[in-house]
Amino acid sequence: MANLSTECQLTDLEQQLLDRAAELVPYLQKFGTMIDEERHIPEEVIQKISDAGLFKLGTPKEYGGHEVGIRAMVEIVSEVAKGNGSVGWVVQIINGNNYNAALSLPPGVLDSIYNTVEEIRFCSVLLAQKAVVKKVDGGYLVEEGLWRFGSGSKHATHALLNLKDVKSMQESKAVEMMLAVVPMSEVTIVDDWYTMSLKGSASNSLEIKNVFIPDKYVVTHQEGSLPAQLQGRDRYRPYGQLIIIITTGISAILGLARGAVEYFVERAPHKGIAMTVHTSQAAVGHIQYKVGLAAMKVESAHLHISRTIDQLERHVQNTEPFSLKEMAQLQTDMTYAAMLCWEAVDLLMAESGGSVIADSNRLSQIFRDIRGGSNHALTTASTGLELYGRVLMGLPPQHLMTIGAASVLNGARGRVT
Template identity: 35%
Template sequence: MPDTNAPSRQELLGRATDLVPLLQKNAPWIEENRRLPDDVVGALTDAGLLKMRVPRHYGGYESPMRTVADVVSELARGDGSTGWTAAVWAISSWMAGMFPDAVQDEVFGGEADVRISGILSPTAVGVPTEGGIVLNGKWAFNTGSRQSAWNTNAAVRAHPDGSFEPIMVLIPLSELAVVDDWHTAGMRGSGSVSTVAQDLFVPDARILSMPPVLAGVHQLGRNAASPVYQAPFMPTACTTVASVALGLARAGREAFFERLPGRKISYTAYENQAEAPITHLTTADAVTRIDEAEFHVMRAAGMLDDKAAAGEQWTLEERAKARLDLGAATQRSKEAVDLLNSASGGSSVYSTVPIQRIQRDVQTLTLHAIMHPATNLELYGRVLCGLEPNTHYI
């Protein structure tokens, strides 16, 4: 029988904290090789951190969102790419729990540590055929796919009347071609390569209509009673990835203060940077912004946990606020890292100095379509002004 005694929030956070030195040590290798090394994946597995969003009846933990946010942000403090990949695996494992019970049996197969990656952009088309669809298309930004066994992908299903229905499909990675095109300025270690489906048959059982998934009214089978699965998709996904930005901001703070002792400000009389008023102003400003990022992440996480426990439905404004929290956390995290990076001096441009990598990673996150701060602010403002949201992803 699966062990359903899930570790506590503090225990899982402690396990993540224990991994931070390993992640920091491996960060340059991870960036250079554009993937997570086997020992890091093994450490995540051995610590049980890949089980957080797996259904309990498969030995998973069904961890509350506050726990997931804590763990993901701590992993990102060690290495941004590792935090991001763990976040995607967590979201995608949770998504797999929305498929029919028989499909979940096939995916997890008694192994709660199975790695599942996922894409939300519907860049493939499925043509109906007997028993399913024939799928063709390409998905870019497919994080961790080369180290995953399954992929939850977005697509559209063509109908005879010429319309297209957004769908989610669950596909074994072995059935997809991989295009090694992930050569980027930031988040390089996430291995977010492209994958391709060519005349791929996907059975009906591994297809979900996307609107009910986004609306949180999907059929759940054995997972129907779980509080974790009472939460809507977008607030869940948004809070998970916002935690990565928070972790990077914390990493920037740590990296800056580790180099501060004994540093001078060149071409000035300051032999100790720590004594300069500009340093006091900069660091206080940066840490305040990190605190603000934490507020937004944990507000969203708390709302997810509390509303699920109470069985409460989400209003449109609450859904939009989750997107706002994502955008605000990402923006504040970037601002904090930018401040600390700018105060780090010319020597910080060397690849051996972590702050430059942290800055590129958080900058990359702000460009993500879901995480882009201004886009999330606009969405929330539209809803506040009584307009319909201009997106289905809410």
């Protein structure tokens, strides 16, 4: 499927990276069944992604990364996800987290992390299931901590973990997060990722017991006004929570939906309809309608994503805070886009006959992966639509990310109504 409004908006380097991702799609598709059966991405595939430079999309240039724009990141990750959902999800998570780390951590901390020969890859969990943390001299002692859904952790060098758990975040209304950088050597990966969806993402739980984290590796997102003097990448720093919403959820979902439409269209001329005289789906009117509807849903999803990125870039360039309505719209654009993508794949699944239920069928794999991806906390449509409806009707937001971002951008704790 053609990518809307991207050709003239990518730099030469970004286009090269997008082309590399596109070249990998047939290669990744060959690993679909293996990845699901073995519940992890083979090291051979990880190395191929690394060699193409696709784990460095969000890494700062001064540390050997590409530091691509947010629009380019969405497009490149989307292309990877067309090859395989689990691979796309891991590439999305690592790059989104690398970008978040670059915005969140002080230069000295980044210097100490990137002062190695290995490729730095962050996984993250932004809400602890359980965190027993004590402030001690020089840092924090994590006596016990559990973080669920650590996507990409098997291929990460570091974890970016919120030291606040569900209860404390809800009680404080998520005004701030305490993000800690923890080397994966200090983290236990719990093998509990047994799912129907995104099996190869190995989004296992992460566990820490009696680990000391120095002060300099713990960053608290504080509220405050927008500093006009920020330059370069730092201009994006106050918008970090909103950028997380864009970079760590929707890209892989968009790519899965694009891949589903392409796969169905490729097969339709050569596939009949059981128990009918039709020898080609492509010649049947109601199939043509469904394909057209599915394609329009995916393209409409991309338009919502593009609108969000345009709004973000405008606010960054003008050093403007988001209004509460704009924040709610940004979040809802992502969740609504995910819903449109899921609906597109569901339409095609319904017209694919009995063979589509086979685990090895590529559309079946896409169907399972996009269903799980669309249930992510940042892409659940019902949560986003509730948020937008509440704000439109003058009610305070119920979404913790909205509350936290509003506090940071508006410089007033809790002033979100």
